[in-house]
Amino acid sequence: MSRRTDTHPDLARPEVGAPFFSTWRVGTPLRQKQTVEAIGVTWERRAWPSDGLLGYYVYTGQDGSTLLHHSQWRSEQAYEAFVRTHRQERVDEIDTAVPDIERVGLGRYRHYRSLRRPDDTRVPGCVVIVAIEFEGPDPARQRAWVDAVLEALAAEPNPHPGGISAHFHLGVDGTRVLNYAEWESAQAHADALAAPGDGVGSANEAWDRVQNWPGLKGSTVSRYEYALGLVPE
Incomplete structure (x- = not known):
């Protein structure tokens, strides 16, 4: 299963072969809070999707409008498999809870x-x-x-x-x-x-x-x- 953690990620963790960063625009501080909670609930009610995913972290922008997402993958192949099998159901549930989220691409690093x-x-x-x-x-x-x-x-x-x-x-x-x-x-x-x-x-x-x-x-x-x-x- 998935569980929440207050521990910040280790950005130099050697097992991470594919660190990804992306931004969502949600519009207001209230929607930032609602979206973070929707992400947490959506993930907690499901099994952890892949041994290739080491951690997933979300941050609220000081601008009151954006969310930063950072995911730590062992490889890009593990991420692509997640997209094919598990991503859409999570996106759909989050969008039902907080409509009209603008997803601003995914940066692969x-x-x-x-x-x-x-x-x-x-x-x-x-x-x-x-x-x-x-x-x-x-x-x-x-x-x-x-x-x-x-x-x-x-x-x-x-x-x-x-x-x-x-x-x-x-x-x-x-x-x-x-x-x-x-x-x-x-x-x-x-x-x-x-x-x-x-x-x-x-x-x-x-x-x-x-x-x-x-x-x-x-x-x-x-x-x-x-x-x-x-x-x-």
């Missing part, structure tokens, strides 16, 4: 590198998703850009104490990078962004190189709060 201290046991109060898009597929460019970001973070003279971890994922299409960053709170992340030199994006050569990388098309930053975790019993 592979974990590349993480930055975290093994002795840091803080529970994140905020998950920040930084989504990067490049002009055209180039896997080598994806990796080089992430390497440059980690070098810039390592060179920060006074890193903001509210940052907990950063987990970089490469889009399988070769054009995207997603950073799943854990912070103590949304305010800590906002403070870090508002104070260059105190944790994120200091005015130095390393960050200038990151922000002006050849082929960089655009980026978005979104803040979320952990709402629901589902794992097999």
Whole structure:
């Protein structure tokens, strides 16, 4: 069966061969809450669908409108089998409970590198998703850009104490990078962004190189709060 968990996912879990991220637009804070509950009820009343699914997690957007979904699969093949046999009945039940959900595609990624201290046991109060898009597929460019970001973070003279971890994922299409960053709170992340030199994006050569990388098309930053975790019993 499926059971709920309050434990945040391990984004660097080695068994995860296919980490996926997607966004739903539901419109209002009330509908965010209703949709999260509908997902929980729908999954709890059914058997866990596949040994290939290690965990499924849902987050409410600070914008009051969106939900972030993160699923950890052993392989893309396991996900495709789930789609063929189990997905639609779950979608139908959730849509009956909360009509007119807009599903904004599914991003397929592979974990590349993480930055975290093994002795840091803080529970994140905020998950920040930084989504990067490049002009055209180039896997080598994806990796080089992430390497440059980690070098810039390592060179920060006074890193903001509210940052907990950063987990970089490469889009399988070769054009995207997603950073799943854990912070103590949304305010800590906002403070870090508002104070260059105190944790994120200091005015130095390393960050200038990151922000002006050849082929960089655009980026978005979104803040979320952990709402629901589902794992097999």
